[in-house]
Amino acid sequence: MSTDVDMAKKAIYDMLESRIKTVEAKLGTLKAKAETAKANAEIKLITELLTKKQVTHQKLQELKKSGGEQWERAKADLEARIADFENSVKGIESKGKTS
Secondary structure: OHHHHHHHHHHHHHHHHHHHHHHHHHHHHHHHHHHHHOOHHHHHHHHHHHHHHHHHHHHHHHHHHOOHHHHHHHHHHHHHHHHHHHHHHHHHHHHHHHO
16 A cells, blocks of 8 residues: 555656646746846846746655655645746746737
């Protein structure tokens, strides 16, 4: 049974890691566009998002190392951070489309 739990945790971990990578790819594209356009406001926002990216990766590693109740808390915290990260990137994407 422990193997099933470990496999389920690994699947969730992999799914969360995939979400982070997808958002990071979008962030990279936005950063390139902002730098090309010399959009200082966007560059500042993207720089702030790069910090969020680092924190998100740290939380992902914490999830990998945690267990039991701590794993559930770490998972919930990471999911919230990923959602915030995704929404922040989407916000910048939508601003780029209206410019």
